[in-house]
Structure formats: structure tokens, C-alpha cells
Amino acid sequence: MNDAEDIQIHLGDSSTTASVEEKPTPAEELCTYAAPCGRVDDVERAVYVHEAVARGIEEHAASSPGNEVGGVLLGNVYRSGGSDYVRIDDRLAARNAEERRSALTFTHETWKALNAEREARRPDLRIVGWYHTHPGLGVFLSENDQFINRNFFRDDMMLALVVDPVASERAFFQWSGDHMLKLPGFLIFGDASRSNEVHELAARLLPAQRKTPPRPSAAAGTPPEVKVLFTEPGLNLYYALPRPLRQLLGITNNETAPRIGLKSAVIVVLLSLLAYQQFHRNTDLASPLREASVRTRVARSLYNTGDYTGALRAYTEAQVMNPTDPEPYIGQLSALAMETDLSTPSALDQFRYRAGAVLDNAAEHGGRPMGELNKWAVSAPNLTGSASQEIRKLIDDRVRARRATAEGQTNRRRVSFFGWIRSWF
Numbered sequence: 458m459n460d461a462e463d464i465q466i467h468l469g470d471s472s473t474t475a476s477v478e479e480k481p482t483p484a485e486e487l488c489t490y491a492a493p494c495g496r497v498d499d500v501e502r503a504v505y506v507h508e509a510v511a512r513g514i515e516e517h518a519a520s521s522p523g524n525e526v527g528g529v530l531l532g533n534v535y536r537s538g539g540s541d542y543v544r545i546d547d548r549l550a551a552r553n554a555e556e557r558r559s560a561l562t563f564t565h566e567t568w569k570a571l572n573a574e575r576e577a578r579r580p581d582l583r584i585v586g587w588y589h590t591h592p593g594l595g596v597f598l599s600e601n602d603q604f605i606n607r608n609f610f611r612d613d614m615m616l617a618l619v620v621d622p623v624a625s626e627r628a629f630f631q632w633s634g635d636h637m638l639k640l641p642g643f644l645i646f647g648d649a650s651r652s653n654e655v656h657e658l659a660a661r662l663l664p665a666q667r668k669t670p671p672r673p674s675a676a677a678g679t680p681p682e683v684k685v686l687f688t689e690p691g692l693n694l695y696y697a698l699p700r701p702l703r704q705l706l707g708i709t710n711n712e713t714a715p716r717i718g719l720k721s722a723v724i725v726v727l728l729s730l731l732a733y734q735q736f737h738r739n740t741d742l743a744s745p746l747r748e749a750s751v752r753t754r755v756a757r758s759l760y761n762t763g764d765y766t767g768a769l770r771a772y773t774e775a776q777v778m779n780p781t782d783p784e785p786y787i788g789q790l791s792a793l794a795m796e797t798d799l800s801t802p803s804a805l806d807q808f809r810y811r812a813g814a815v816l817d818n819a820a821e822h823g824g825r826p827m828g829e830l831n832k833w834a835v836s837a838p839n840l841t842g843s844a845s846q847e848i849r850k851l852i853d854d855r856v857r858a859r860r861a862t863a864e865g866q867t868n869r870r871r872v873s874f875f876g877w878i879r880s881w882f
């Protein structure tokens with residue numbers, strides 16, 4: 458900030474505004490043509506810009522869309538019809554200014570060069586303001602800009618022109634007391650023979666109808682708001698999210714809903730397909746178990762409808778598919794009991810044979826201990842007293858047979874052991 462004291466600014470020969478020369482405006486003169494760019498009726502001191510200057514500034518601005526560029530405006534202040542106006546006839550680009558993304562700084566060298574150039578090129582004109590660009594940031598005066606205005610362009614007649622070449626917006630700022638006001642418009646003038654070109658340029662530079670982005674309150678301290686010119690088209694998740702979830706996330710409307718980029722959506726879909734495929738492979742591996750539970754469920758409903766033959770078949774299938782599940786065994790016993798008329802001897806034989814087979818399977822393939830089978834016989838649903846008794850008898854037979862086998866094996870081992878001992882004598 459000390460730069461302000463170091464720099465000597467020579468605003469030109471007629472730097473005092475006390476005596477303002479009377480001169481018809483370019484609009485009033487016959488040899489020139491002026492076209493308004495924006496509203497100019499209620500502007501206190503109208504601003505007239507020569508078309509060559511306007512074009513030059515636009516070109517300068519467009520030449521560096523990534524950085525702020527700038528320069529000074531050359532012209533004079535005149536009076537016509539009792540009111541002052543500023544007429545800009547030339548400009549000088551600031552060559553050694555530090556051009557950055559969000560700020561333009563006039564260095565000592567910049568000022569020296571600008572003053573020398575003005576002296577050499579247009580000694581008849583004085584510096585009436587400065588211009589600089591805000592690429593993609595909108596038209597406003599940042600803290601830094603206001604510092605420059607206060608320290609280098611404090612004269613009441615001084616102007617500041619800000620151009621956003623990205624949004625194609627531009628506006629002059631003019632002192633009004635302690636503040637610089639944004640002018641709603643200015644005038645472009647040129648030779649009367651070029652009225653068409655002047656008219657077209659004024660129309661082209663007309664401020665766009667849409668709103669300028671909100672002005673950052675402290676542009677100097679905060680990082681610049683970068684306008685994103687192209688965003689990936691996204692899918693709005695407002696309609697995809699269920700209402701309770703939206704309420705939970707505080708999403709009130711379409712605008713506040715999150716958006717998912719197309720690229721991300723494609724990735725999510727591909728990952729989902731992959732996961733689905735993986736899941737399918739897993740279910741293929743687990744399908745015998747799943748099929749067994751489906752069979753069991755079918756068997757249960759068949760049993761409930763009274764189709765005991767069908768239930769028996771379904772339970773048997775389920776038992777083969779998943780031999781460790783006790784339900785199909787119990788189901789088979791119950792279905793057998795319901796299907797068979799235990800009062801006839803031949804049917805009873807058949808019941809014993811088939812129930813025995815179920816119990817053998819449960820012990821052998823299902824790894825069920827006989828004690829648990831015994832419990833089934835008591836607690837299995839719909840097992841009538843006689844069927845229950847029969848099953849218990851079958852289980853007792855098996856327990857006895859096992860014990861006998863086990864004893865036989867032990868005896869045999871003992872015998873062979875003694876035989877082995879005896880063989881030594």
C-alpha cells in the first residue's frame with residue numbers, strides 16, 4: 458500500500474477541473490454520431506467513448522481471458538448545456554502491470570511508462586480514468602480496485618471501466634461523493650460517416666439482459682468466484698430420492714437436490730452390474746440350499762392342504778438337498794403318519810419300514826443323535842399316539858442295535874487284544 462506514496466501521477470496539462478471548456482457533445486456535433494449503450498438519461502455526467510477506443514478495450518480484454526488486464530483512459534472533461542460530460546478519445550494499455558487471475562496491480566514501472574507514452578502520443582489529452590477486466594468474475598469494484606480509485610483516480614471526474622470479457626459485460630463507475638456509482642449506460646461515438654458501425658457496436662456492447670453475478674463483499678481477501686462455463690450435465694436426484702430421505706437431508710426443492718454427474722452415473726451403473734453378476738454367482742453356489750428351503754415351504758403348504766403324499770415327496774426332496782435341516786425329517790414322519798392307516802398290519806409294516814428309513818437318514822446323513830430323534834417323536838405335530846409310539850419303538854430298536862454293535866466291536870477288540878497277549882505265551 459506504500460506504493461501509493463511513491464508514485465507520482467501526472468494527469469496531464471489541464472489536471473484542474475476548475476475551468477471546464479465549453480464544447481458541444483459528440484451527439485450534438487454534426488460531424489460525429491453517438492449511439493447510447495444502455496440507459497444514459499439519468500446519468501449526471503455522461504460518458505462518451507470513441508468507437509476505436511471501445512473496440513480497442515474489448516480486443517485487449519478478449520486477448521487475455523485468463524488474467525486481468527487494464528490500462529488508462531485518455532480524454533477530457535467538457536461542458537455543454539450546463540452539464541459536464543467526459544469524452545474518451547484514446548487509451549493506453551498498462552504494459553508492466555501485474556496481471557493475475559483476480560487482481561491487477563499498477564506497478565511503479567507501469568505508471569512511468571503510461572505517463573511517458575501519453576506525453577509522447579497524446580499531449581492534448583489527460584488521464585480521465587482507468588479500465589481493467591474481470592474475466593468471468595462479473596462487473597464490480599473489488600477492494601483492490603477501490604484502493605486504486607482512491608489513490609490514483611480520486612479526481613471527481615475520474616472514471617473506472619470494468620469489463621468482463623467472458624460474460625461480455627461492461628460498465629463505467631463514476632465518483633458520487635465518497636463512492637463510485639455504476640453507470641447504467643454510456644455513449645459510443647464516431648465519425649458521422651460511420652454511423653452504422655457505431656450503432657452496431659453500441660448494440661453489441663449493450664449490457665446483457667441477465668443479472669450480473671453478486672458482487673463479492675471483500676474480493677481482495679476472498680478467493681475470486683470462478684464462473685464455471687461448462688459443467689458436466691448431471692442427473693438431478695430430487696425425483697430419485699424418496700420423500701422421507703429428502704426431508705432427512707433437508708432437500709426442499711429441485712434446486713437444493715444433489716446432482717450426480719453423468720460420468721459418475723455411468724460408473725455407478727457399471728459397478729452395480731458387476732456387483733449383480735457377483736451376487737448371481739454367489740446365489741448359484743448357494744442354490745441347493747435355497748432350493749431346499751423352497752421345497753420345504755412347498756411341502757409345508759401341501760401338508761396343510763391335506764396332500765400328505767405330495768408333502769412326503771417334497772419333504773424327501775428337501776431332505777436330500779439339505780440333509781442337515783431337521784424340519785424335512787420331522788415333516789416326513791408326520792406326513793407318513795397322516796398318510797398311513799396304522800390299523801392294518803400291512804400298512805403298519807410299511808410305516809415301520811419307511812419311518813425307519815427316515816430315522817436312519819437323519820442319523821446317518823443329518824448327523825442327528827438318537828436322543829434328538831426321540832424328542833421329535835414326542836413333539837412332532839400331528840403325530841397321533843400310535844404313530845408316536847411306533848416311532849419311539851423304532852428309535853429304541855436302533856439305539857439297542859447300536860449299543861449292541863458298539864459292544865460287539867469293543868468285545869472283538871478286547872478279544873483280539875487278549876489273543877495278542879496270549880500269543881506271547
Ligand SMILES: [Zn+2]
Binds near residue numbers: 560590
Ligand atoms: Zn478489479
